[in-house]
Amino acid sequence: MPDIVIVGAGAAGVAAAYELTKKGVKPLIIERDAIGAHASGFAFGGLNPFSGHGIPGPVYPVAQEGMRLHAQLARELHEATGVDTQYRQAEVLSLAADGDERARLMALLPWLKAEGFPAEWLDMRDVLRAEPRLAPGLLGALRIGGAAEVDSYRYCLALAQAAEKGGATARHGEVTGLRFDKGRIAAVEMGREAVPCDKLLLAAGPWTSAFGKWLGMDIPVRPLKGQIVRLRLKGKPLNAYFGWRGNYAVTKPDGLVWAGTTEEEAGFDERPTPEARDRILTTLATIFPPLMEAEIVHQTACLRPLSADGLPIVGPVPGKEGVFVATGAGRKGILLSPAMGRAAADLMLTGAQAAWLPPLLPARFAKSGAATQAAKPAAPLLD
Numbered sequence: 001m002p003d004i005v006i007v008g009a010g011a012a013g014v015a016a017a018y019e020l021t022k023k024g025v026k027p028l029i030i031e032r033d034a035i036g037a038h039a040s041g042f043a044f045g046g047l048n049p050f051s052g053h054g055i056p057g058p059v060y061p062v063a064q065e066g067m068r069l070h071a072q073l074a075r076e077l078h079e080a081t082g083v084d085t086q087y088r089q090a091e092v093l094s095l096a097a098d099g100d101e102r103a104r105l106m107a108l109l110p111w112l113k114a115e116g117f118p119a120e121w122l123d124m125r126d127v128l129r130a131e132p133r134l135a136p137g138l139l140g141a142l143r144i145g146g147a148a149e150v151d152s153y154r155y156c157l158a159l160a161q162a163a164e165k166g167g168a169t170a171r172h173g174e175v176t177g178l179r180f181d182k183g184r185i186a187a188v189e190m191g192r193e194a195v196p197c198d199k200l201l202l203a204a205g206p207w208t209s210a211f212g213k214w215l216g217m218d219i220p221v222r223p224l225k226g227q228i229v230r231l232r233l234k235g236k237p238l239n240a241y242f243g244w245r246g247n248y249a250v251t252k253p254d255g256l257v258w259a260g261t262t263e264e265e266a267g268f269d270e271r272p273t274p275e276a277r278d279r280i281l282t283t284l285a286t287i288f289p290p291l292m293e294a295e296i297v298h299q300t301a302c303l304r305p306l307s308a309d310g311l312p313i314v315g316p317v318p319g320k321e322g323v324f325v326a327t328g329a330g331r332k333g334i335l336l337s338p339a340m341g342r343a344a345a346d347l348m349l350t351g352a353q354a355a356w357l358p359p360l361l362p363a364r365f366a367k368s369g370a371a372t373q374a375a376k377p378a379a380p381l382l383d
């Protein structure tokens with residue numbers, strides 16, 4: 001059995017660890033902070049396979065597999081660990097305030113229907129019947145079923161616990177370097193200590209780029225900051241994901257309305273800011289005025305790992321035998337993590353490639369002249 005080290009206990013790392021233990025392998029997970037201590041523990045937790053960068057396109061099959069595996073994992077992880085990941089089905093109502101937005105949303109309908117999503121255009125009278133507190137001046141909404149949600153922290157915790165039950169070990173500390181023997185990974189360094197391994201998975205979120213200097217190639221992933229405000233709203237819960245111009249709000253199982261989000265270029269700064277709080281609230285209050293009266297309970301900020309072309313990076317590092325990467329899932333890292341984790345585990349153990357993998361391989365950045373320009377994600381309906 002190979003000695004496998006995984007760097008990072010975010011969604012990508014713990015999903016891969018769990019998949020490995022299911023196949024009888026006992027990886028070592030090294031995490032410098034804590035399980036789900038960054039984006040993976042503070043994400044919105046929306047699971048939406050029908051919109052986002054690369055959908056329709058190369059991310060769509062990964063998202064479909066993610067949806068299928070999340071439904072399976074919700075039961076499996078509960079049985080294995082007793083942790084309820086709060087997985088539940090969800091519906092998205094994507095609102096339009098002007099004719100351009102309505103046209104953009106309606107243009108999605110044929111594809112959504114062809115893919116089998118229950119989707120329909122609702123005029124504002126019907127939308128207000130479902131949620132009378134919405135602003136009356138809106139034009140209507142695209143209603144899409146087939147989404148779901150989890151509590152992203154519980155999800156990571158459950159994966160990590162299930163992996164540990166299957167024989168994985170977790171170690172606290174920072175990986176500070178890599179050692180190679182004739183082009184093959186031999187060990188990871190933790191300060192002065194060398195931890196031997198013959199396979200290595202780098203799942204270090206936006207910090208994965210720091211490993212480029214040992215790999216001899218750029219892993220072009222950078223942090224895209226996002227913030228969420230959690231509020232106590234008087235009256236009935238918001239029982240669908242209300243989305244508008246890349247922002248969204250819903251009542252989560254903790255009884256609070258979670259409202260997000262921002263896309264900020266702020267380096268590795270993870271501090272919540274009053275500017276982001278005000279921007280989220282004033283934007284969403286345009287469609288849902290009662291938000292301005294709601295009590296602010298909590299605000300979070302964290303960093304999405306965004307790759308140079310906006311697509312995840314999954315697979316072997318060319319020229320560095322035994323080293324693999326799973327990162328760059330941007331706004332969809334919770335949804336995509338089970339599929340990315342499974343694909344990484346299969347690659348490390350048997351070399352088997354998921355059918356959707358070729359456009360996501362790290363090798364695309366090794367080619368000379370490959371685009372390492374920062375991608376700006378298209379305004380999604382929801383994360």
Ligand SMILES: Cc1cc2nc3c(=O)[nH]c(=O)nc-3n(C[C@H](O)[C@H](O)[C@H](O)COP(=O)(O)OP(=O)(O)OC[C@H]3O[C@@H](n4cnc5c(N)ncnc54)[C@H](O)[C@@H]3O)c2cc1C
Pocket residue numbers: 007008009010011012013030031032033034035036037038039040041042043044045046047173174175176203204205206207208224225226227228260261262301302303304305326327328329330331332333334335336383
């Ligand atoms: C506001 C917001 C809302 C979001 N909502 C959603 C959503 O609704 N649905 C969805 O699918 N996605 C969502 N996302 C995206 C999702 O959170 C991320 O894509 C995902 O969590 C990334 O997971 P990861 O494991 O790749 O990285 P991370 O969660 O960043 O984990 C990487 C881990 O590696 C560790 N690490 C780094 N370097 C080292 C080192 N040298 N040694 C040891 N450990 C190291 C870090 O401490 C960290 O714990 C959201 C993101 C944000 C910011």
